[in-house]
Amino acid sequence: MLKTQLTENSLRIAGKAWQVRALLRQYAGSNLTLQQFLERNANSTSTTR
Numbered sequence: 001m002l003k004t005q006l007t008e009n010s011l012r013i014a015g016k017a018w019q020v021r022a023l024l025r026q027y028a029g030s031n032l033t034l035q036q037f038l039e040r041n042a043n044s045t046s047t048t049r
């Protein structure tokens with residue numbers, strides 16, 4: 001089970017290695033830096049998938 005936790009200044013991903021790699025590849029497809037990604041998602045609260 002893949003879990004992601006997003007706060008205003010951090011991103012935590014936990015799961016099987018292949019799930020984490022797949023999610024990181026999906027995020028890497030955008031041209032955002034991690035800081036920009038966190039700033040855009042700062043309005044949302046912590047999420048778990």
